[in-house]
Amino acid sequence: GQSLEQPSEVTAVEGAIVQINCTYQTSGFYGLSWYQQHDGGAPTFLSYNGLDGLEETGRFSSFLSRSDSYGYLLLQELQMKDSASYFCAVKRSGAGSYQLTFGKGTKLSVIP
Amino acid sequence: ETGVTQSPTHLIKTRGQQVTLRCSSQSGHNTVSWYQQALGQGPQFIFQYYREEENGRGNFPPRFSGLQFPNYSSELNVNALELDDSALYLCASSPPGQGSYEQYFGPGTRLTVT
Numbered sequence: 001g002q003s004l005e006q007p008s009e010v011t012a013v014e015g016a017i018v019q020i021n022c023t024y025q026t027s028g029f030y031g032l033s034w035y036q037q038h039d040g041g042a043p044t045f046l047s048y049n050g051l052d053g054l055e056e057t058g059r060f061s062s063f064l065s066r067s068d069s070y071g072y073l074l075l076q077e078l079q080m081k082d083s084a085s086y087f088c089a090v091k092r093s094g095a096g097s098y099q100l101t102f103g104k105g106t107k108l109s110v111i112p
Numbered sequence: 113e114t115g116v117t118q119s120p121t122h123l124i125k126t127r128g129q130q131v132t133l134r135c136s137s138q139s140g141h142n143t144v145s146w147y148q149q150a151l152g153q154g155p156q157f158i159f160q161y162y163r164e165e166e167n168g169r170g171n172f173p174p175r176f177s178g179l180q181f182p183n184y185s186s187e188l189n190v191n192a193l194e195l196d197d198s199a200l201y202l203c204a205s206s207p208p209g210q211g212s213y214e215q216y217f218g219p220g221t222r223l224t225v226t
Contacts, residue, residue, distance in 0.1 A: 033213050042116075042202065042217040043155065050213070087154050091213045097168030100145070100215065102154035 002026040004103035006088055011109045012078055020073045020106045022088035030091040030098065032064050032071045037105070038084045046073070048091075075108075083110045116141075116205050116218035124224045125193050133188040133221045135203030143167070143206040144186040145215060146178060148199045155202055161186055190223075198225045 004024045012018040022032065031050035035043040047055050049064035049071060061074040075082055085105040092099055117136045125131050137144050143162045147155035157170035161180035175191040184205070190197060200222050204215035 031213055042219050043204075044217065045214050048213045089154075097160055097162070098213075099157050099160065099168050099170070100155075100213070101157060102147075104152075104154045 002090070002092070002101055004088055004090060004101065006086075006103045006106045008104070009107045009109070011111060014078055014080060014110055014112050016078050017074065017076050018078060018108065020075075020086050020088075020108070022071045022073075022103060024069050024071075024088070024090050024103075026090050026092050026101065028093035029066070029069075030093060032062070033089045033091060033100065034060075034062050034073045035087045035089060035102075036084050037087065043087065046086075050091075078110050080110050080112070083108060116203060116216050118201075118203050118218040118221050120221060121219065122222045122224075124226060127193055127195060127225055129193050130189065130191045131193060131223065133190075133201050133203075133223070135186045135188070135205075135218055137184045137186070137203075137205035138207075138216050141205035141207050141216065142184050143208075144180055144184065145204045145206070146186070146188045147202040147204065148172075148197075149202055149220070150199045158188070193225045195225050198223060 006022045033048045034046040037043040047062040059076045064071040087105045089100045089102045145160040146158040149155045159169040164180045180186045200220045202220045204217045
């Protein structure tokens with residue numbers, strides 16, 4: 001079967017750095033994506049790791065270790081607007097197509 | 113450039129009824145995926161359409177079906193609605209050549225089954 005584990009909630013202070021971890025178990029693994037979703041909003045794409053290592057996009061960085069079935073999202077210089085749910089999602093092959101399987105999400109609360 | 117749009121935004125149906133949800137993909141995107149998101153959970157993959165054919169399906173019963181049209185817009189149909197079908201239904205489109213890792217989501221349709 002498939003499983004993704006990420007913390008359900010994280011609280012951090014404005015201006016700080018926070019890391020959200022994701023471990024996965026799946027067949028046909030291709031890569032790991034991260035999405036942000038504000039309450040009442042649609043998920044928006046943040047980053048993708050197809051290869052091991054670090055990907056940086058502005059204040060956000062994402063890391064993947066395929067051998068450890070592990071990845072993380074790093075948010076720097078936290079702002080109040082970063083309060084949202086963050087989902088890791090595995091891109092996997094199955095039945096002739098590529099699919100995204102999402103974790104249950106981590107609710108990040110940024111406090112002053 | 114118009115993003116992904118979905119209609120209706122909210123819908124209330126009675127158990128046993130049928131519902132059709134609609135999605136217009138972002139311009140130039142030829143792949144559409146549908147997801148069900150229960151409150152406090154991550155999106156669950158229902159199925160994906162590419163070139164008007166179903167191209168992958170998650171663990172959902174056959175009463176969940178779909179269509180994709182030549183303009184890449186799509187419909188999700190759910191028959192014999194159950195109370196557990198109450199959720200946010202999200203449509204996401206992907207551009208050609210990108211696989212499915214970068215998906216652009218619509219605002220969703222909130223379905224309530226009573």
